[in-house]
Amino acid sequence: MDHLDDGDLDENQLQACFLLHQGAPRASKCGSQSPRRKAGKKENTSDVKPENDSAGLPSVLGEPPSYGLLRWQAFNAVWGRIQKLVEDIVEGEYHETFVAVQQWICNRQFSDAQLSVYHSARLVSNGSIDPCLAASWPVDSASWGKQLHTALVFLGGINPSDHWRTFNALALHLKAHNCHVAHLTSVDFLFKAGVSGPVRSLFRQLINIDPETTDMEILAAWHKEAENQGLPIAIIIEGPESCDAKILSEFLVLLSEWIAELPLVLIMGMSTAEDAIRRLLPASTLARLHLWRFTLTEPRKLLELIIRAILIESFCAFELSHEVALFLCFYFEGHDHSVTSVMRSLKIACVEHFWKEPMSFLCNSLLTANSKENLEEQCAGLPDVLLSHVNSFPSLKGNPVLGGIDTLSSERMASSLWQLRPQKRMWGIVFQCLSALGKYAGFSFWDMLCAVLQWVTKRSTAHDTDEKLGPLEKVVSRLRDMTGSSLRSTLEEWQKATVYDKELNAEVSQILLEMSNSTPGEANRLAATSLPVKSQSLDGGGVKTDASHSLKPCVLSRSALRRIGQQRTPGISQVGEVTVNKRAEDLLRRVLREHLKPPESRPFHEIFCFKDVHVLKQALAGETRRKVHMDLLNSQKALKCDCCPADGDLSSSLHDTTLAYILSQEYGDLVRVHNWYQAFAATCDPKVQVAGDAEQGDSLTPRKGRSRKSMDLPLDGEGSVKKKRGRPRKSLDTCLENGTEEKQPEVLVENRVQEENAAIQARFTRAATELQIVGLVQMPKKGNSETVRRICI
């Protein structure tokens, strides 16, 4: 982070910093954007950095080097767990549809075979054709007007990043069940290549050859071979909406011409509604398809399952702070429903955490430890460096129990960490209870989750305002006016959810029992269900009785008051229900306050909790090119260095990329590479500048292609750029006018400069390439090799 401030922009130093990713996110807000983006990207994509495999993560804070390896292992363990969790859920959800598709292919083949037998039998039995003639007839006369069986797999949403994964899984599944599978994407259906594009891809995938011609006879010949005989060929077209409609329709017609000879089956993944197929294909093509509907789990529901599993139900020894969780929820809701984005964001969070937090290696022990003692052992062996790091945790500062260095003991830490598992479980249980209630109130999982997270976040910032439940108030208050039956089913769901917590379970059962006592008709049934649970819970929880006793008086008094208030409503059951409603509500309120605590409120949470929303936000929501553009142009402002002249003139101390980009602003759409380079060299090296000036003739006629003004530039930025036009432009203009000299720069420059020139050329090339990677400049095209196209923003 310091590199930005010290003003010494040594190249190597910058590079090292970016690779290590040490830049603090807050400081870099104003920093140069492009290299940081690259660093971020690298992290997103790389699964395992090979050099880290053995050495572990680079050490932080001077920790012993072996701890880098430990953190690396911890990351692998935790991330592996999360990944497996997500993949299992996705696989489980899709499995049913995959099996259905595979079964369908089987059935189609079978029924087609039956039909053809039926038809040929009819031909012969009709007597109008003699059998020997019938035999010589092509069999396909039985399959007249046959349609191509087409499975429309409705994906329920536009998540191109997920679709590829889904269809790959489907292809694997079908391959495992004796199908030939070809997986075509919209890239195969380009107008340029015509219908031979998809056919060629088909051959490549099925036959594994790259044929000269794309004659379907090749496929037929291949399929006749012994080992392929009889196996159906499934052709998966992913994203037909984005294919070229004409080519797609031609291809489908072509396939449908061959169904007599080849057992072809088509699978199309539709990301929009069924109407799309009608818009996409002409009626004549559509008439050749027999469409079948398959539906995959909706992406939203899938996401819900994943989020529920990760945030609520499972224990991964890695927590997201509520702020982060809330951000992720909004992000998924607002932008991207895809599983890929979930995986990506979780991975980024994971990587960031294990990268930066030296104590994070404990997560692994937390995940694997069987007992508290195990953990204690781990904590006891901490080196001093890490101990002092632990002491600097902000979570301990506010906590009087665990004060300074002297009182800190490894047991405390271990017990605090050990508590995480049950706490997480409780939080899962409470949330389940809440969402069971939310279901009756008509709130979706997402609404509930967001509300809970918001409430919890608010609560953690403003202390002791516990009385109000914020957005949850609305949900909880529903309990008050619930009718008997829905209350009962809610309570029953609570009972199911709280099986793992005896104390809570007993209380719920108690309420249920009371309720059934008040309505005698169903008393027997309920007693039968709740009693065993209760008796089981009683022997375990000695504390439980105390809790319920301490609760009872206040409950009774309140319910008594209520009863007095509702004298007018007759009937015992009514009164009984009111009590039960109230009791349930009180229970929920108490439990909510007790257990819905954010993980970041616990001591030592720095070890397992990822809190840095900012990093995640930056990694997920990439800035547009505009931001890069602005940062490159206004780098002086951000750096506040002394080396640059205050008047905004260009100086040689500017970063090469920045310099090159600022210089390219002088041009219109097209930048002549040579002129650009000249200007660059002139600024970098005054000697060249001198040479350029000497060359320079006289007039400065304004160029035709005067630079386009960038529209989004704020005024101050614009000004600074404008001012910069001074010397460099002169040399540019000269180069433009003296067309002959510019072809041979080496003639202009003296010999001794030539060597330095090579270095400058290299720097220039790198700068230009970086600009190209960022997407601000397009490299020269075939026809016009002298210019690059500047992308105007």
Place this chain on the structure above:
Amino acid sequence: MVVAMGKKGRDGRLFQSEGSLSKVMTDEECRKFLSNRFPGRKDQVDDLLCILGEPTDIFPPVLVYGSPATGKTSIVREVLSLLGRPHAYVSCRSCHSPRLIFESVLNQILGHVRSRENNYSSARKCDKLTDFVTHMVGACKDSGKLSEKTIYLVFDNVELIRDWAASGTIMSSLLKLSDLTRLPNLGLIFVSSAGPDSFQLATASREPVPVFFRDYSNEELYQILTMRQPNSELYSFFLKSSLAPFSRASRKLTELAEGLHPLFLKYCEPLLSGKVVLNDQGKRELYKYVKGYIQPALGQSFSISEPEKSRPPSTDQELKSLCSSRPVGAKSGIGFQLSLCSKYLLLAAYIASRNPSTLDDSLFGSGDGVKAKRRRRSSVSSMDKEEALTQEKHLKGPSLCSLERLLAIFQCIAADSHLVSEKSEDFQSSCAEASERRMRDVTSNVLIELVSLSSVNLVIRSSSSPLEGLPKFRANVDGDFIHKVARSINFPLDKYLLHG
């Protein structure tokens, strides 16, 4: 008996099958057999047989044309194979380039079979017409078919050649192939759904002899459709009630068969359930019953079947699964999920492409009074003018809008709707609030989502104009759809649209 319809199957071994056919029919037998098999096609069969003549006769180029699914291909191929004439068949549909046609013809004449051993290559490589002519002569000599017997080449779907590059030359050179190759006994048959006038042939080319396959009449359709049904009696009753309205919509046999099939299943329903017995009374009841379904069935362009859930796929099962096919659009809602941001983008694109850009200021600008100021007393003529303008606008359809305008509107409506939702319900709004705040600044995610919207054709991206260099966008959704989207996020769309 089965009438071959729309089937354009192929058989690579046609040439060898010449000898293997146990019995070669005489002209007379063939005539009888085919006119039996293809109702209403007696004249055409006669014509063809006439032109064919004896196996050694010289055969002029013939163009067989008529609407799709009128039996052209089937009859031509059956005549040739029944008479045992050596022939090669090429469909321009699966052979989608001249090279494929040439090679396919040669393969068939030479009896070449593609296999793994020869790396699935064809017998001869010929890219150009000249190669083809040379190879053709060689191939006929090699295979010993240069006897006096005529070899027939059947080119199917030649109307497709018109779309190819240099279509004129290919077509006319195919027509005079026997002249080019100097093989007089080369019979050329072209099958096309387009008439002879639609081929722009070179001036000196030879005009083919036309054989026209007219559309089937109602009686013939009736005859053909009944023939293929297992229970022809029941089906003929059914056709009496439903064929007439259907055949007015389409005379294409394949389409008719497809369209009538679900209706027939409906027709059978009361019979299967035992409500109706098949007697005169029952037929009348069935007639009344099915009457109500004809009109909706006519409007239905396609249907999607549900895959059967339970295992044994008997025909019964299939019937049931076909019966349950849902009509299009029965589902409410938009049918798939869009993220919040995509929805706003879509709305923005819709607004941008429906409204003129001059209106943006009054809609999204800070001053609300602009709109009120514009209101003026309207005379009859100005009202007429306005109406004409509105109509013109509707006829023109949605217009393109630049990326900047689209994003500007997107930002405006995302910000606006935040205010709206605050009023409606505080529980959800408090959740939505933060997300919308996030949405207001355009990040690269928004652009990515715009790209994915355009990849599924909800937003159409026009080729970027060479002058401005930025792509333009247009919403490609209808009013119904966009209103559903708007409703799902409580967005007051009508407020933003100029003409409803």
